[in-house]
Amino acid sequence: MHYIDITQQKIIDAQNIHYEYMRYVIKKKLNGKYFTEPKPNPNIKSIHIVSGIHSEVKRFLNVEKNLRKVLVGTPEELDSIKSRFTTKKEIDSIKRLFDYEMWIDYNPKSTYHFYNAYDLAKNLDIPTCPYCNRIYTKTVTNPTKITRPTFDHWFPKSKYPLLALSFYNLVPSCNICNMGKSNDPFSLNTHFHPYHKSVNPAEILSYRFSFDYKDYSSFKFKIVPDNTFSEKSTKAFKLEDIYKMHEDEIVDLRQIRDVYSVDYLEMVKKKILLNHISEEEIYRLAFGVHIDEAKFDRRPLSKMKKDILKELGII
Template sequence: MIYINPNSHKIRKAKFRHREGLVELLYKRIDKINNNFVSDWFTYYVNDYLEELICGQVKDAFKISSRLNAEIANNILLKENAVKIFNYDWFIDKVEKRYCGYDLAKNLEINTCTYCNRNYTNTIITKRGEKITRPQFDHFFDKKRHPFLALSFYNLIPSCSICNSNIKHGIPFHLSTHAHPYLDKSIEEFKFTYDYSKDPYHKNGLRIGTVVEKDWFVYNLLNDLKIEEVYSSHTDLLFDLLKLKQAYSAKYLSILESEVLTGIKVSNSELYRLAFGVFYDEKDFDKRPFSKFKKDILKELNII
């Protein structure tokens, strides 16, 4: 639901640290394989592509992974070792001395769920280094079906537990069917909207929906993540915006600036954030929950 710009400074820096933190560790894990056949197979078929699997572009890493999956399809021993080497549980252990999921989450600095933008996903580490909480990482390509991508940078989508564990859990995503948060800027092109409903399921007599004009991949992503359903549980936010429209028409921001913030210099984006508690610019949507939803509805109401 939120586009993550892979060319932004923080994402490029996070990817660099991901490569630094993982690649050498994985080489060492491969070197410790004590079966000659398995060790040789990884040496000849995996080592040369290890960096691409960890930090390569989404499509390139997927092609390599698909080829390797075909190689191990009929060999249980190779499958077991692939899962062992690229072990996600090992990566997300709360450890202090090596790179782990907390480091990735901290470096990404994405503070709301990439999929729903409803829940905070802050990474919290105490001054003493105690790891408290971080976002979950959804595997866009299911790690069970794609074990070689279990630790791939672009396959680890920071998300909340509801989207990752409760909703998407087990649903296979693919580039030919679903928009990818790092690839598809078209994710930004869908819009939230609303209408009135007599269905008792919808609170306040309101229903929140989405509009996707062209992109079927975006539609599939929103549909499988149940975005309309989960957002329709937040009609109280919509109700407040409708009351705001009723009370102030389209002049709310100008009234706030001229009568409440008199003498205080604020930019348009700062004024917007003070008024609605969210960010205006799309590149900042990940900083506050409901940023995209509120902007879309406020535009529909002609308040902004």
């Protein structure tokens, strides 16, 4: 698990595009020909007004600050408005305006052909799942739309349809984490959200990978959380269970420890690479992952390997 740094320029740019394009579509659906602003993208097709929208929903979304909060509000802001509409007619209106299934349908005739799930995934460029850091979530769009991450709705869209297309409620993730996470209710002060980092130390994700073993060829992963927040978060995404398939990695690292001792990286540097590259590059070449926490999202298994390497005394 790792936080997604919302100060990164690519995240800010992706957010701005999401707001500009989605705002235009929603405004058109609400007001039709009475919304006369120019198209922000020439590839936008004709968008017709959605009839029968509940008056309270229309009034709320036509207030600019409200629509902005829905589309690009922070996780805290989304939490504050998630239950804004509760009646059957209001919910029906919301579902017709914020149609997630239409947005993920890459169809040349779709309203969202000019901007859809593939575009957001590509703009974000988050290469590994922020929940498990096990699986690549890279987006490939050439020559056709080939693959992209799934989008997890941290606030479930089935319960909170108003947030179905909210930028900070669309977490690019692997299918296993998206489909396999716990159905228990999440809240920002009890469970990890990739875009939310609390100022309260008790609500910050902090854990490490460790292991138990019967002998030198039989290891079992375990997660050691530093607080209740981290314990609930790692259990919700079943990290200990899903990492069982990677227990052979511990065997490999242990063999390095036994064969080459704790001086393995120094040996690689002096005997093979002749001091021509940095310590960080040596680590990446030796273990295939990044040592810098800020780059954990660039390579799968980065956190796990660093934690195990530290426990083994290799770094």
